[in-house]
């Protein structure tokens with residue numbers, strides 16, 4: 001049988017996935033040597049990311065043609081807010097991020113680029129492109145969680161993060177979103193499928209940039 005659409009776009013971004021798995025932010029996170037300031041930068045930015053990502057998921061839920069899609073994306077929006085509330089609040093306490101720092105933080109160029117890109121798909125592109133842009137957030141984190149877990153030192157200060165994304169329940173959610181993207185691809189034209197592949201690739205690039213920006217402690221140049 002021919003390769004499914006998601007298998008194809010996943011294979012197309014293999015070099016980006018290799019770059020992600022080899023990124024020093026993630027190798028250091030696994031061996032427990034990630035500098036504290038890089039992780040603080042990451043969790044503060046990720047809180048900002050999650051809030052915007054949840055909004056994008058809610059738009060996908062509103063636009064989904066099937067009940068399965070509406071349920072999956074509205075549930076995803078809820079989980080994104082809950083992850084933000086729970087995992088991040090716990091990390092803020094553990095890593096000494098004050099409420100004032102978290103509340104006053106502004107998104108970096110990479111964070112704002114990623115969330116604005118997803119919002120642009122939601123506002124001006126097809127449902128098909130939107131869900132293709134949403135998928136790397138799930139799938140890349142699932143791959144990273146599974147790859148890091150067996151390599152992680154124990155004890156590791158970042159263990160709850162690794163456990164969250166290597167959790168089989170999270171793998172099952174990734175499978176369901178992937179099935180929705182395959183369904184959308186099967187029902188559309190080759191031109192829209194090309195646009196979906198581009199949205200998927202761009203979002204995967206932003207996933208790499210997000211970790212790289214935390215590693216470099218990115219800020220606005222002016």
Ligand SMILES: Cc1ncc(C[n+]2csc(CCO)c2C)c(N)n1
Nearest residue numbers: 046049053076079080137138141210
């Ligand atoms: C930059 C960035 N990309 C992906 C995730 C992972 N993630 C965030 S929300 C969500 C779906 C609903 O829980 C998933 C898988 C993250 N935390 N930060």
